Amino acid sequence: MTDTRWTHDGYEMVVGLEVHVELATKTKLFSASPNRFGDEPNTNIDPVTLGLPGALPVLNKYAVELAMRIGLALNCTVQPCTFARKNYFYPDMPTSYQISQYEDPLNVDGWLDLPDGSRVGIERAHMEQDAGKSTHVGGGEGRVHGAEHSLIDLNRAGVPLVEIVSRPDIRSPEQARAYVNELRAILLAIGASDAKMEEGSMRVDANVSVRRPGAELGTRCEIKNVNSVRSVGRAIEYEAKRQILMLEAGESIRQQTRHWDEGDGRTHTLRDKEDADDYRYFLEPDLVPVAPSAEWIEEVRASLPVLPAVRRARLAEAAGLAADSEAVGAIIDRGQDDYAFTVQAAGGDIGRAVVHMKEAFAEMGAEPTLPAADLAGLTTLEIEGKLTATQAKTVLGELIERGGGDAAAVAAEKGFEAMDTSELESMVDDAIAAQPDAWEKFRGGEAKAMGALVGHIMKASRGQADGKLVTQILNARK
Amino acid sequence: MSDRLTNDVVVKVAHLARLDLTPAEIERATEQLGDMLDHFADIDALDLSAVAPMNQPLPFVNVMRDDVVQPCLDRDEVLDAAPDAQDGRFRVPPIIGSGA
Amino acid sequence: MPPFSTASEIAARVRSGDLKAVDVLEQHLARIDARETEIHAFNLVIADAARQQAGAVDAIVAAGGDPGPLAGVPVALKDNMCTRGVPTTCSSKILAGWKPPYDGTVVSLLQRAGAVAIGKTNLDEFAMGSSTENSAFGPTRNPLDTDLVPGGSSGGSAAAVAAGFAPLSFGSDTGGSIRQPAALCGVVGVKPTYGRVSRYGLVAFASSLDQIGPFTHTVADAALALQVVCGHDPHDSTSIAEPLPDYSALLERGVEGLRVGRITDLPAGADPDVAERIEQAFDALAAAGATIVDVEVPAFTYGLTAYYIIAPAEASSNLARYDGVRYGLRVDAPDTHAMYSATRAAGFGDEVKRRILLGTYALSAGYYDAYYGKALRIRRLMADDFAKAYAQADVLLTPSSPSVAFPFGSKTADPFAMYLCDTYTIPANLTGEPGMSVPFGTGQNDLPVGVQVLAPALGEPVMLQVAAELERAATNLAVGSAS
Secondary structure, three states: OOOOOOEEOOEEEEEEEEEEEEOOOOEOOOOOOEOOOOOOOOOOOOHHHHOOOOOOOOEEHHHHHHHHHHHHHOOOEEOOEOOEEEEOOOOOOOOOEEEEOOOOOOEEEEEEEOOOOOEEEEEEEEEEEOOOEEEEEOOOOOOOOOOOEEEEEOOOOOOEEEEEEEOOOEOOHHHHHHHHHHHHHHHHHOOOOOOOHHHOOEEEEEEEEEEOOOOOOOOOEEEEEEOOHHHHHHHHHHHHHHHHHHHHOOOOOOOEEEEEEOOOOEEEEEEEHHHOOOOOOEEOOOOOOEOOOHHHHHHHHHHOOOOHHHHHHHHHHHHOOOOOOHHHHHHHHHOOHHHHHHHHHOOOOHHHHHHHHHHHOOOOOOOOOOOHHHHHHHHHHHHOOOOOHHHHHHHHHHHHHHOOOOHHHHHHHOOOOOOOHHHHHHHHHHHHHHOHHHHHHHHOOOHHHHHHHHHHHHHHOOOOOOHHHHHHHHHHHO | OOOOOOHHHHHHHHHHOOOOOOHHHHHHHHHHHHHHHHHHHHHOOOOOOOOOOOOOOOOOOOOEEOOOOOOOOOHHHHHHOOOOEEOOEEEEOOOOOOOO | OOOOOOHHHHHHHHHOOOOOHHHHHHHHHHHHHHHHHHHOOEEEEOHHHHHHHHHHHHHHHHOOOOOOOOOOOEEEEEOOEOEOOEOOOOOOHHHOOOOOOOOOHHHHHHHHOOOEEEEEEOOOHHHOOOOOOOOOOOOOOOOOOOOEOOOOOOHHHHHHHHOOOOOEEEEEEOOOOOHHHHHHHOOEEEEOOOOOEOOOOEOOOOOOOOEEEEEEOOHHHHHHHHHHHEOOOOOOOOOOOOOOOOOOOOOOOOOOOOEEEEEOOOOOOOOHHHHHHHHHHHHHHHHOOOEEEEEOOHHHHHHHHHHHHHHHHHHHHHHHHOOOOOOOOOOOOOOHHHHHHHHHHHHOOHHHHHHHHHHHHHHOOOOOHHHHHHHHHHHHHHHHHHHHHHHHOOEEEEEOOOOOOOEOOOOOOOHHHHHHHHOOOHHHHHHOOOEEEEEEEEOHHHOEEEEEEEOOOOOHHHHHHHHHHHHHHHHHHHHOOOO
């Protein structure tokens, strides 16, 4: 397992992430208005959404299923659960309480393994309602302070959320980013959410504290308004350093909620936790408990697709690459691994295929436009030494543009002929004869002298010699 | 007068409940609520630790509905009933301070 | 008391074409004209809409169609039941003039059954009270003696039936708000099993306690009304799915072989005139063949405390939505939180504020365990005690109200004095079991006394069966026996 520790002035950071995810249901969590982004304001409304007198919530079964999928994909235990009211006043919360889960959440005690081999514990993943949206009008730059009034759109109010709370196991900005990326990949794979941070369907809050390794946990601050994966890393790093500076100056950390400003790269005080309201949680009397049967849980578990970590491992092993390599990550993210295995099944070399796909298939989705057999043919030529890597890249580009074709034929068109070994041997003879000083130096141990010899061969072969093979031959002749 | 409750507590509770109270009302509330809590003293001595709480009269579980869209309310009818609206949205004075 | 037509009679005659719904309506509107100023049962009389509805019922009959089991029956609705396009105020300034954009389920069911909604009745603000003195729009007066309260919180609905304004009305019962005013006004009032009648469209006071129920002149009418409004509603997650029995089936059965429980450790507090009538009720049932058994309900005495913690706690949350943002009263202020506080201060009356404060306190960090947590456990004890009692008895009998109707202002100085009115009715709300009040003779000053019949969950049939027997026995009381 890679040690992803971050330290600064002898302190380490202790980070937990709370991720809110909007579920991909057709209707809201407790009412049957559409769950849709981008509609005209206040058109997806019903008595529950508006918090009208006399309205009553009724739970969306598909939301429960998606919440279960998330829990199971995160290795949680799915348990009988209840809903509770979290009471607070805010204009985007129409009933002045949020229906959430408090004492008995649906999913508990899971974990998420990251590509680098580290594991982050998941404390719970529970269901709750989303709030509406408030826009601030007048005042400076649309910010809350100094605004003339606020406008409330309740389309989003009542949209189903799952809040995923990690344990404070994260120790570096890189690990935090990896956690968010991996979580997102899982959410997409299981179809629970489109998890778009830029659209707000996935929101990340970070709880950050610092301490000297081995010491007790420090006071933490909650960081909000972290709107991209990149911000996650930046905000955490800034906050940890801010706290360390304060501690080193002899000040103590106040437990606070802070707002990350991507523009100036700092966190700012939003409110002190001590001022925070008492939420007066109590069991939601308008709803009854949910106790998923063992059959239902197994059904959902069986319906989960192969998760990204497993897919990554499979592809990495087949392709002879590291599971956390960029190439493997890219292929899995795009869902192109099935295609890569089809290339393999068609007789191609999956390792070479993956390396090519990383760049060449970047704009393609899960169904690449190039027939797998054609890519297979290309990789075979490479492996047989009939094409250099550079030549193969060019041929691939051509094949993609044409929507397919025979790699050998395209190579011939381009005049690419991989040189066979005896040709190369004779070119090496010529180079040695032409550059005796370089050859003596190279034989004497100066590796850099090889450059002149290789350069001679490349020039003579008009770039068609395979550089790797040439190097091998020279070393063998030493 | 009961000493179960002080003015400070009532002021805090009134803020949690978003109720403006005049000083006279705070006095009166402190007294009346304190009296009520005195009446409730009959339960102070009860040892109920072995008794499970009963939140609801019915032992139901798993009441759920299918994920099917139903017709929405008419936005105009709803906004007409609003104290203030603009551009299809509810309009409120500036939101200062936390929601929590 | 003048004999008013019952809902059953009216429906039968309208269905047969013998009577026109529009004529029935005019008759009732005339009674309202005559006495409403004096009584103030209604926040709003909806004469025009009612005439249209009555006309529609008559048209169906004329066309040979089925106009429904309550065809042409004028029905008054407590003003905390949402009626689309018709103001629903909960007798509060904070909802003055608010028109819901939807009908509650019970309202829809009544309309489909052919009933004619005649008006929205007055109540204690947000259903909090036992006298209707807490209404922001003035109290309702008891039709039997207008110096006296009709009870509460459903005082308007009880008075409407007692005054003959409608043969059927609906109220809501959270701690006794149907049964107590029924007793004080001399009518029948039923709180069904929790979950038996949909709460969708009922403005919530205490969600785990509230139920809608009917006021009628007769037990038979109550059975008819229950048949229409009971039933599963997918809009209400706490709605019972069990199929409905025929509520009228046992009304003539009598009580031979039934066990009627007397709670020997019932809290004291009933006035002697009331206590005497309850004794006579036991005697009447025994004479009719029932066995009277003694039972104990030790937790009964803690019911008031548990209720006055749980109900305000839930109410403090249910009433948090009244913030001036989306509907109702708004008092302007420089920022939203100031607006909330000013709006709610101006819009809520004293009793409502008191209960919101008490409920908020009971749920607060640091106090939750001592109050709300304990109250929920007392509720469990209560349910267990009643379960044991129902193993020994089919129904239980108690007073509905500790006293007959009382004068305005006589219980308003000390809130707790008013809370004591709910002593006998509260337990059925805590346990979710059904209860009803049946008029049974008179007490001091010839004022009506109500006997409460309690039954186990879904026990409406046996509850109505015993109530019907008491109703028969009561006529004997009025005719021949000692006053």
